[in-house]
Amino acid sequence: MTETISQQLIISGVGGQGVLFVTRLLAEAAINKGLPVFTSETHGMAQRGGTVLSHFKVGEFLSPLIRPMQADGLLALKAENLVAHRNFLRPEGWSITNASNDIDIPKDLTVLHVDADSIAQSIGNTKAVNLIVLGFALAKTEQTIGKKETLFCSKVDIEDVLKHRFGGNNKMLDASVNALTAGYNA
Amino acid sequence: MTERRLLLGNEAIARGLVENGCAVATSYPGTPASEILAAVAFFQKENQISMHTQWAVNEKIAFEIAYAGCQTGLRTAVAMKQVGLNVASDPLMSAAYMGVKGGFIVVSADDPGPISSQTEQDSRLMAMMARIPVLDPHTPDQAKNMVALGYEISETYNTPVMLRPTTRVCHSRQDVALESIIQLERDVKFEKDPGRWAATPRFRFHLHNQVEKKLADIARHEATRPLCLNPEAKGSRAILSSGVAAAHTAEILKEMDLWQSIPFYQVLQPFPLHADFITHWISTYDEILVIEEPMAVIEMQLADRHRIRGKVSNAVSSVGELYPEHIEEIVGKFVGRETQTLPIPFTSGRRPTLCAGCPHRASFFAIKKAARGGIFTSDIGCYTLGLNLGAVDTVLCMGAAISQASGFYHAHKNKEKRPDIVATIGDSTFFHAGVPALIDAVVHNVKFVLVILDNRTTAMTGSQPTPTSGVGACGEPLAAVDIESLVRGCGVKYCQEANPYDVKGFSGVMKEAVKYSRENGPAVVISRYPCVIDLARKGEAAKPIPIDITEDCDGCAYCIKHFECPALVYHDENEDDKYTTVDPILCIGCGVCLNVCPKGAIVIKDG
Numbered sequence: 001m002t003e004t005i006s007q008q009l010i011i012s013g014v015g016g017q018g019v020l021f022v023t024r025l026l027a028e029a030a031i032n033k034g035l036p037v038f039t040s041e042t043h044g045m046a047q048r049g050g051t052v053l054s055h056f057k058v059g060e061f062l063s064p065l066i067r068p069m070q071a072d073g074l075l076a077l078k079a080e081n082l083v084a085h086r087n088f089l090r091p092e093g094w095s096i097t098n099a100s101n102d103i104d105i106p107k108d109l110t111v112l113h114v115d116a117d118s119i120a121q122s123i124g125n126t127k128a129v130n131l132i133v134l135g136f137a138l139a140k141t142e143q144t145i146g147k148k149e150t151l152f153c154s155k156v157d158i159e160d161v162l163k164h165r166f167g168g169n170n171k172m173l174d175a176s177v178n179a180l181t182a183g184y185n186a
Numbered sequence: 187m188t189e190r191r192l193l194l195g196n197e198a199i200a201r202g203l204v205e206n207g208c209a210v211a212t213s214y215p216g217t218p219a220s221e222i223l224a225a226v227a228f229f230q231k232e233n234q235i236s237m238h239t240q241w242a243v244n245e246k247i248a249f250e251i252a253y254a255g256c257q258t259g260l261r262t263a264v265a266m267k268q269v270g271l272n273v274a275s276d277p278l279m280s281a282a283y284m285g286v287k288g289g290f291i292v293v294s295a296d297d298p299g300p301i302s303s304q305t306e307q308d309s310r311l312m313a314m315m316a317r318i319p320v321l322d323p324h325t326p327d328q329a330k331n332m333v334a335l336g337y338e339i340s341e342t343y344n345t346p347v348m349l350r351p352t353t354r355v356c357h358s359r360q361d362v363a364l365e366s367i368i369q370l371e372r373d374v375k376f377e378k379d380p381g382r383w384a385a386t387p388r389f390r391f392h393l394h395n396q397v398e399k400k401l402a403d404i405a406r407h408e409a410t411r412p413l414c415l416n417p418e419a420k421g422s423r424a425i426l427s428s429g430v431a432a433a434h435t436a437e438i439l440k441e442m443d444l445w446q447s448i449p450f451y452q453v454l455q456p457f458p459l460h461a462d463f464i465t466h467w468i469s470t471y472d473e474i475l476v477i478e479e480p481m482a483v484i485e486m487q488l489a490d491r492h493r494i495r496g497k498v499s500n501a502v503s504s505v506g507e508l509y510p511e512h513i514e515e516i517v518g519k520f521v522g523r524e525t526q527t528l529p530i531p532f533t534s535g536r537r538p539t540l541c542a543g544c545p546h547r548a549s550f551f552a553i554k555k556a557a558r559g560g561i562f563t564s565d566i567g568c569y570t571l572g573l574n575l576g577a578v579d580t581v582l583c584m585g586a587a588i589s590q591a592s593g594f595y596h597a598h599k600n601k602e603k604r605p606d607i608v609a610t611i612g613d614s615t616f617f618h619a620g621v622p623a624l625i626d627a628v629v630h631n632v633k634f635v636l637v638i639l640d641n642r643t644t645a646m647t648g649s650q651p652t653p654t655s656g657v658g659a660c661g662e663p664l665a666a667v668d669i670e671s672l673v674r675g676c677g678v679k680y681c682q683e684a685n686p687y688d689v690k691g692f693s694g695v696m697k698e699a700v701k702y703s704r705e706n707g708p709a710v711v712i713s714r715y716p717c718v719i720d721l722a723r724k725g726e727a728a729k730p731i732p733i734d735i736t737e738d739c740d741g742c743a744y745c746i747k748h749f750e751c752p753a754l755v756y757h758d759e760n761e762d763d764k765y766t767t768v769d770p771i772l773c774i775g776c777g778v779c780l781n782v783c784p785k786g787a788i789v790i791k792d793g
Contacts, residue, residue: 024359027192031361037192038325040358062325062433064358067510068528087528 005035005152006059008066010088013077015052018130022075023054025134028161029153030058040064051084058152072149073141075133079103082111094145096137098129112140114186120179128179134158135183155184193362195355198326199265199293200225201362202333207370208263208291210238210255212248214618215647216267217302218356219295223265224650227660233367239659241650244584244618245270249277249292253346256290257383258376261337265293268309273584273619275312278346282316283393284382285344285400288372289337292318296352298480298507304566304583306505308481313348314457317397319404320348322456322478324433326360332454335409342407343400352479354430354507401458410455412463419449423520424467426484427477428453434510435477438517448521453478459487468493475501475520479508495520540571542753543774545715546639548686550577551749551782553608553637556696560606563590565620567612568646569639574750578610585619587611591634592627606700607634613669614644614652621676624708628677631707635699638710640669641717649720673710680709687715689781718774730775732791733768739787741765749782 009026013019023039030037040055055066068087072094076082079099086109089095094110098117105111116132135155142150159177166173193201200222203211213223227239238255242248245266255262266274271294278292294309313320321336323329329351336347381389404410412426415436425448427435432452439445449471453459456478467474468490476485476496481504485496495501502508502516511527518525540547550572553562564570564578565587572578580590591609598604611620616638624636644650651657656666673681680702684695692713699709721727733753741764746756753773758764766787779788 024192027359027361031190031192034190035361037361038358039192039360040354061437063430063437063510064325064354064360065434065510067438067514068530069526084531087530 004059006061007057007073007152008061008071009056009073009075010053010066010071010085011056011075011077012051012053012081012085013130014081017052017077018127019052019054019077022130022134023056025158025161025165026056026058026153028164029157032157032160033153035152036060038064051081053085073137073151075137077116077129077133079113082106094141094149096133096140098133110145112136112144114183116183119182119186123178123182125175125179128175131176131179132183132186135180136186137183138180139184139186155180189364190361191364192359193326193330194221194225194359195326195329195351195357196221196295197225197228198330198360198362199333199349199351201229201364202330203263203291204229204233204235204237205330205365205367206289206334206337207261207368207372208237209260209288209370209372210252210262211265212240212242212252212263213265214242214245214248214270215644215650216270216295217647218297218351218353219265219267219270219293220647220650221356222293223659224648231660235367241659243653245274246277249274249281253277253281253286253290256286256288256346258374259288259372260374261289261370261372263291263293266295267303268294268296268307269303269305269583270294271309271312272307275316278312278316278318281346282318283390283397284385285393285396286340286346287344287377289340290346291333291336291340291349292346293349293351295356296350296480298352301353301507304581306480308479308483309348309350310456310483311481313350314483316346317401318346318348319343319401319410319455320350320457321410321454322350322428323355324428324430324452326355326358327362329355330362335454338409339404339407343404345397345400345404350429352429402461404455405458405461407455407460411460412451412453415450415452416445416448419446421447421449422472423475424449424451424471424473425475425477425517425520426451426453426467428456428484429479431477431479431508431513434508434513435517438510438514442514442517442523444517444521453484456483457487459484464488473520475516477502477508477513477516480504537574538571539574539750539752540568541718542751542772543718543776543778544568545641545686545713545718546572547575547749547751548689548692548715548776548778549610549637549639549713550575551778552686552689552693552696553577553610554748555693556700557606557608557635560608561591561594563587563594563607563609565609565611565615567615567639567644569610569612572610575748583619584615585611585623587615588620588623588627588636591636592623592630592632595632595634596630604633606704608700609634609636610639611636612645613638613640613642613654614650616669617653617667621672624673624676624678624710627708633703633707634709635696635703636708636710637696638669638673638712640712640714641720642714643717643720645717645719649717649723669712673712678708678710680706681712682710683712683714685715686713687776687778689778718776722774727774728776730773731777731780732775733773733777733779734789734791735766735768736787736789738785739765739783740785742785744784745779745782745788749779751779754779
């Protein structure tokens with residue numbers, strides 16, 4: 001692998017959906033691969049209710065923030081986050097959005113949507129929307145959007161991070177890997 | 187191989203302190219600095235280091251404890267947010283004159299935006315006023331390295347050193363190399379030197395002389411020279427930057443293909459600015475753009491104003507955070523190039539609000555009823571959000587709820603009828619700066635009610651212990667202070683404790699206290715119920731009471747307006763059929779709302 005890895009992602013959702021958790025997983029996967037990584041997040045009173053947005057940059061960067069029109073991808077854990085944060089995407093950028101099938105998706109963007117809420121209910125893990133979206137993104141960036149847009153890490157890399165994080169807690173680990181897989185296969 | 191770990195900026199600073207032999211670390215919590223001390227405690231435990239790590243009652247006390255430690259020759263540090271430094275400014279100014287023996291670092295975290303503060307003040311100006319050097323990191327990794335650099339400067343020049351990160355450094359995460367921890371093995375030795383440690387004004391004059399000499403030397407210190415990040419660049423225009431703005435600017439210059447044509451300097455030490463560089467910049471470049479936040483600290487130290495572009499020339503805003511897209515536009519204008527960006531719409535979602543089941547909501551509901559038309563002074567903490575309920579009229583700074591209550595009372599001196607005054611303050615804030623104000627109110631017999639919202643924790647900043655907790659930063663057992671004894675010790679004659687979840691009982695106490703205060707003088711109510719987030723975290727949450735809303739709900743929205751619980755959802759899509767429902771996921775079943783609905787529509791769910 002000689003190609004230099006450089007990827008900028010926006011992850012957004014609402015409080016309690018686990019935006020920061022997904023960001024941590026990606027960041028730890030980057031560290032495990034020996035890649036330099038930056039993330040930026042919101043704390044304190046700004047965190048009480050409302051939109052949660054995190055910036056994720058892997059590669060040779062210095063600044064923790066992503067400018068509008070620079071992000072390679074946007075993981076939107078709610079359809080409203082796609083509308084709010086689409087301007088972060090560069091013109092050829094893509095979004096993986098959690099939305100039910102009857103929602104209008106903007107035609108001028110590369111958007112793949114997954115009904116993660118329904119999947120979460122069907123696997124009996126309503127807290128796992130974040131992992132389902134991540135699993136879907138890991139699959140689709142490579143298979144559908146194009147080789148150039150493949151995420152810097154694989155499903156196996158994320159599973160390794162989950163194994164490390166949950167240590168001996170097999171129940172949590174299995175539930176997380178199941179959700180990731182359900183999104184991956186959706 | 188050195189371990190690289192994903193660290194929050196604040197954790198990187200903490201790691202730097204532990205790696206460099208810090209023996210005493212103190213703090214008072216405040217966003218964006220709160221995680222520093224907890225992370226020191228974490229690394230201390232992880233590496234089994236014997237050091238003193240403590241939350242202090244306020245920043246001034248935290249400062250003085252850490253400062254005394256450095257007077258004995260140990261390396262020490264104190265951490266706080268920028269407005270905390272206001273509280274600690276008294277010892278800061280004096281300590282700068284007396285200097286240090288062991289290395290002493292003052293971490294003061296600024297909050298451009300502001301994101302969670304009452305001002306956008308610049309701690310670097312405080313360093314300038316105190317006459318101590320200040321270091322300004324652009325990344326978590328550099329923040330950690332600057333701790334080592336700070337101790338070196340501190341011990342070389344016998345001065346306190348400030349480390350000034352901003353929110354974006356404190357709250358970004360980066361892969362940071364964990365280096366080995368230095369074991370200093372220093373002997374604790376306080377050498378008496380009253381001419382210095384207890385200097386009278388006459389000696390202070392000499393100390394001031396020394397301070398200015400030190401600063402002149404520090405302005406030549408090799409290790410903190412401004413860095414030219416692109417030494418091959420040739421051009422007649424240069425850009426200077428510091429802090430996270432320098433990180434944004436470096437990326438932008440590369441992306442705009444200006445890396446070869448605009449010499450770019452990162453200023454590591456904004457004060458004192460390196461003397462040689464001031465001359466070098468002014469004599470080398472026709473135009474110099476200075477990008478820093480929040481105030482013009484580097485810029486004001488550069489003479490020859492007509493060459494400088496920055497805040498004074500209105501090229502760079504002095505208000506709000508400098509986002510990278512702002513910097514792109516500023517750089518574009520500097521080089522005469524059009525830049526393009528798209529706006530990110532501000533999606534506020536819900537306004538910040540007290541959590542579902544928060545005991546403060548119950549307290550405010552009773553306070554408003556007990557003192558209708560009163561003046562409600564309040565303070566800094568989660569309960570500031572009592573604003574939404576119309577139960578908070580003023581928020582000035584830590585502890586001011588009580589002194590402002592006094593002020594409003596005295597201001598109405600010549601009025602026939604004085605309004606009821608109810609001050610609210612959290613337990614941690616009461617200890618921080620409320621106690622002296624209460625003594626003052628007792629002395630002047632101010633007729634008001636003080637409600638101490640005692641939720642047993644410092645909630646807003648992430649549940650740090652308070653003096654009532656009986657537990658320390660590392661989880662060790664400590665002595666606990668009893669609030670009621672303290673209140674009575676201040677000379678207050680009326681002091682009642684009540685549980686705000688017991689809505690009827692608490693309302694009764696509030697009414698009695700208001701009546702007492704009108705006739706006699708200060709009355710204190712201690713509203714005691716633990717923070718629900720804290721209870722949930724400890725797995726001690728009370729058994730939930732299932733809530734239902736009956737068809738008696740006529741959509742009057744009284745509960746929404748006067749109670750504003752996130753779990754009560756109002757439906758007004760249909761003009762003829764408005765109503766409230768309970769969100770079962772958000773509701774924690776505290777049962778307080780059972781007493782709120784004027785129509786009695788909020789009830790316990792059957793079964």
